[in-house]
Amino acid sequence: MNDPFETLGLARTFEIDLRAVEQRFRDLSRAVHPDRFADKSPAERRMAAEQTVALNDAFRLIRDSMNRVLALLAAAGKPIHETARAEPSLLMEIMELREAIDDARNDGRSTEALVTRVGARIADEEASLKDAFDGKRFPPERDMLERAYEAGVRLKYLYRLRDELDALD
Amino acid sequence: MGLLQIFDPSAMPTPVGIDLGTTNSLVAWVGDGVPTSVLDCDDDPIVPSVVAYLPDGQTIVGKEALAYLYTQPKETIVSVKRYMGRGYDDAETTRERGYTFAPAREGQANVVRFVVHGREVTPVEVSSLILKELKRRAEDKLGAIAGAVITVPAYFDDAQRQATKDAARLAGLEVLRLVNEPTAAALAYGIGTHRTTGTYAVYDLGGGTFDITILSLDDGVFQVRSTGGDSQLGGDDMDRAVALHMLARAGQTEPFDQGMWRAAMLEARRVKHELTDKTESTFELELSSHTFSKVLTRAEFDALILPVVERTGPACRRALKDSGIDSKSLDGVVLVGGSTRVPLVRSYVAKLFQREPLTDIDPDQVVALGAAVQADILAGTQQHDALVVDVTPLSLGIETMGGIVEKIIARNSTIPCARAQQFTTYADGQTGFDIHVLQGERELARDCRSLARFKLDGIKPQTAGAARMLVTFRVDENGMLTVAAKDEGTGKEHSVEVKPSYGLSDEDVEKMLLESYEHAEEDLRARQLTERVVEAEQVIAATKKAVAKDGDLLDEDERAELDGALAALERAVQSRESEAIRLRTEALDRASIPLAERRMNRAMREAMKGRSVESVESEVSHARGVDAHVSEHEARREH
Numbered sequence: 001m002n003d004p005f006e007t008l009g010l011a012r013t014f015e016i017d018l019r020a021v022e023q024r025f026r027d028l029s030r031a032v033h034p035d036r037f038a039d040k041s042p043a044e045r046r047m048a049a050e051q052t053v054a055l056n057d058a059f060r061l062i063r064d065s066m067n068r069v070l071a072l073l074a075a076a077g078k079p080i081h082e083t084a085r086a087e088p089s090l091l092m093e094i095m096e097l098r099e100a101i102d103d104a105r106n107d108g109r110s111t112e113a114l115v116t117r118v119g120a121r122i123a124d125e126e127a128s129l130k131d132a133f134d135g136k137r138f139p140p141e142r143d144m145l146e147r148a149y150e151a152g153v154r155l156k157y158l159y160r161l162r163d164e165l166d167a168l169d
Numbered sequence: 170m171g172l173l174q175i176f177d178p179s180a181m182p183t184p185v186g187i188d189l190g191t192t193n194s195l196v197a198w199v200g201d202g203v204p205t206s207v208l209d210c211d212d213d214p215i216v217p218s219v220v221a222y223l224p225d226g227q228t229i230v231g232k233e234a235l236a237y238l239y240t241q242p243k244e245t246i247v248s249v250k251r252y253m254g255r256g257y258d259d260a261e262t263t264r265e266r267g268y269t270f271a272p273a274r275e276g277q278a279n280v281v282r283f284v285v286h287g288r289e290v291t292p293v294e295v296s297s298l299i300l301k302e303l304k305r306r307a308e309d310k311l312g313a314i315a316g317a318v319i320t321v322p323a324y325f326d327d328a329q330r331q332a333t334k335d336a337a338r339l340a341g342l343e344v345l346r347l348v349n350e351p352t353a354a355a356l357a358y359g360i361g362t363h364r365t366t367g368t369y370a371v372y373d374l375g376g377g378t379f380d381i382t383i384l385s386l387d388d389g390v391f392q393v394r395s396t397g398g399d400s401q402l403g404g405d406d407m408d409r410a411v412a413l414h415m416l417a418r419a420g421q422t423e424p425f426d427q428g429m430w431r432a433a434m435l436e437a438r439r440v441k442h443e444l445t446d447k448t449e450s451t452f453e454l455e456l457s458s459h460t461f462s463k464v465l466t467r468a469e470f471d472a473l474i475l476p477v478v479e480r481t482g483p484a485c486r487r488a489l490k491d492s493g494i495d496s497k498s499l500d501g502v503v504l505v506g507g508s509t510r511v512p513l514v515r516s517y518v519a520k521l522f523q524r525e526p527l528t529d530i531d532p533d534q535v536v537a538l539g540a541a542v543q544a545d546i547l548a549g550t551q552q553h554d555a556l557v558v559d560v561t562p563l564s565l566g567i568e569t570m571g572g573i574v575e576k577i578i579a580r581n582s583t584i585p586c587a588r589a590q591q592f593t594t595y596a597d598g599q600t601g602f603d604i605h606v607l608q609g610e611r612e613l614a615r616d617c618r619s620l621a622r623f624k625l626d627g628i629k630p631q632t633a634g635a636a637r638m639l640v641t642f643r644v645d646e647n648g649m650l651t652v653a654a655k656d657e658g659t660g661k662e663h664s665v666e667v668k669p670s671y672g673l674s675d676e677d678v679e680k681m682l683l684e685s686y687e688h689a690e691e692d693l694r695a696r697q698l699t700e701r702v703v704e705a706e707q708v709i710a711a712t713k714k715a716v717a718k719d720g721d722l723l724d725e726d727e728r729a730e731l732d733g734a735l736a737a738l739e740r741a742v743q744s745r746e747s748e749a750i751r752l753r754t755e756a757l758d759r760a761s762i763p764l765a766e767r768r769m770n771r772a773m774r775e776a777m778k779g780r781s782v783e784s785v786e787s788e789v790s791h792a793r794g795v796d797a798h799v800s801e802h803e804a805r806r807e808h
Contacts, residue, residue, distance in 0.1 A: 009777045022387075024777070026387060026388065026390045026392070026558075027776045027777070028773060028776050028777070029390065029556060029558055030390065030556055030776060031772040031773050031775065031776035032769065032772065032773060032776075033556055033558070034585065034646050035346075035546060035547060035556060035557065035646070036556070038345070038546075038547040038548070038549060039547075039548065039549035039707075039711060040711045040715065040765075041708055041711040041712050041715060041758070041761050041765060042708060042758050043758055043759075043761045043762045043764075043765035044711070044715070044761075044765040044768065044769065046765075047765050047766060047769045048769065049585055049645070049646070051769060051773070052585055053585050053586055053587045053643070056582070056583040056584070056585065056586050057586060057587075059583065060582060060583065060586075
């Protein structure tokens with residue numbers, strides 16, 4: 001994965017100012033979009049297309065919390081590999097939550113309480129990422145990075161659960 | 170002041186915008202910054218999308234073809250757009266009652282074939298005749314034209330887009346870009362009404378297609394957030410519902426006589442138009458023994474078409490959800506397409522989006538006008554400083570074990586975009602893969618639209634899992650797919666032969682092109698030379714401009730090499746030797762890479778500096794920045 005922060009020339013933080021990101025995306029699009037190169041040489045047109053592909057991908061990644069976590073950790077030298085698994089206690093917790101979702105759905109009950117619970121768990125973990133990356137030197141100190149990494153692995157499961165809840169309504 | 174229009178042969182060719190519609194087509198251009206439709210001698214911008222094939226082989230396009238709908242309904246093709254990129258066995262093809270279709274024979278492409286006076290014509294050929302007519306009209310008005318932006322429904326899939334491009338090629342039109350209809354409409358709206366910011370929904374219900382697009386406009390950047398729709402839904406479906414009702418009232422039962430069916434469809438359309446302003450309309454049907462006539466009220470009409478109109482609801486809700494924008498925070502809803510004149514459509518949209526829709530610009534012309542603006546932008550005339558950033562409407566995926574689709578590019582991804590996927594062998598000694606590419610949102614391959622199959626072969630036999638192929642799927646700025654494959658072990662690029670599931674192959678189109686020339690062989694060569702000269706001249710002009718502006722970015726050696734390549738191509742153009750021109754154009758292209766890269770680098774740096782947030786500026790030092798990006802790119806190229 002290309003580092004979206006680098007492509008967009010933005011500071012590496014977990015919290016982002018979406019308006020500023022969009023502004024940057026538009027400014028760069030104006031500079032590199034193939035439409036701006038329609039009358040230029042073929043070499044420049046190819047390059048414009050290539051840069052725009054990278055720019056669009058960065059914009060897609062940076063808006064998504066999980067991809068932001070992955071990009072931050074990778075850039076800090078502590079990437080989450082696809083095979084990374086959370087500790088058993090979290091897996092148990094996720095299984096319980098998933099059963100609760102199934103039950104609520106089968107009984108036609110509201111999932112609001114579950115949405116709140118998952119949201120709170122996500123906020124807990126995101127705090128570790130903010131600690132490590134927001135308003136700090138990059139890359140963060142080792143123990144903070146370690147905690148951010150563990151939070152990142154847990155978020156993989158929690159975000160997926162949140163998406164499943166979202167898809168229910 | 171009554172100026173005599175004098176055709177100036179030295180005038181710059183004009184780029185045009187074309188709305189190739191289901192029911193009507195238009196061509197427009199930008200003169201003095203104002204987009205304008207090309208009118209016929211009756212001051213009418215509309216060319217009905219109707220083609221009549223006469224028994225003697227002649228073809229008639231547009232208004233004059235309408236008369237043949239009654240006399241030879243099977244050989245007069247309407248709404249051909251609904252068959253673009255479709256197969257013989259598609260539901261859309263088989264439900265149509267008016268035509269005779271020929272089945273695809275063994276080894277033939279799976280496309281629709283109309284039988285007209287014993288010969289077969291494809292939708293691509295029919296559409297190319299409409300495009301030729303538009304081209305002729307534009308040339309009469311403007312002299313030479315410099316390519317066209319052609320609009321397509323945002324929800325068109327890859328095969329439908331390809332068919333549109335093929336039709337243009339047959340018509341001898343250079344396609345500058347395929348642009349989504351609602352996006353073109355938004356462009357015309359933004360420019361025409363001087364709106365500069367805001368978030369809008371464009372509800373585009375045409376004769377045969379429906380699109381909904383949510384986009385935001387900021388400092389001249391038109392950024393599409395999401396799009397959705399149905400490429401088989403439109404005014405035709407209203408006509409069909411009304412025609413069936415009228416025939417039933419007249420006591421007619423299926424199967425209907427083809428002529429009667431066609432007449433009922435036309436009568437249904439007339440009644441629909443009348444009911445836009447009136448509250449009732451009398452319809453007439455010629456039966457074998459007598460004329461049947463009856464009154465249809467607006468209320469009855471509304472009840473008949475309600476199911477059609479309601480089919481637009483789910484797509485609108487999904488597009489809003491995908492855009493992450495609440496309907497309350499929209500700044501406006503723009504209506505596009507002739508079918509949005511129907512009062513029920515307007516009230517339905519108003520209710521759905523909880524606001525009165527905007528109709529400042531003629532919904533029939535707005536798409537062509539927007540296409541003209543985009544053509545003007547692409548020609549680099551800089552009359553308008555707008556930029557369109559669009560998305561792909563449908564998810565793209567490949568079939569995996571058990572017929573499950575694995576998504577590779579999600580719907581509403583900003584284009585151009587590319588995603589790479591790694592494939593590995595699962596058997597010892599395996600030398601190839603079969604890859605099936607699909608488009609759609611469903612989980613099973615059989616529920617998605619099959620785009621193409623291709624074979625990746627020539628892999629060196631190894632143990633299972635040892636070979637790694639990186640396949641890159643790319644959706645370009647036209648919303649069209651290209652595939653490239655690379656052997657990660659050897660770094661070797663693999664050519665990919667993509668066989669489209671629906672649609673003509675390149676050879677099919679080339680053959681049709683040849684058939685349309687009388688002296689095929691000579692013409693082909695003459696055309697090739699002209700194309701190469703034009704391309705070479707474009708490259709020369711673009712390179713000279715780049716050198717004049719940014720020549721300081723090159724060192725002496727690089728500059729000398731580029732100047733040498735330029736001079737060599739200029740000599741080749743003068744010699745008019747086709748092959749030499751091709752080779753020298755390629756050489757100049759290679760020599761211009763360093764300059765191109767540094768210019769791009771400079772442009773990006775300037776964009777980042779532009780009006781950057783201060784905090785960003787101070788912290789950007791830790792990011793490796795654009796330089797690293799470009800040098801990485803260079804390193805990749807050297808491999």
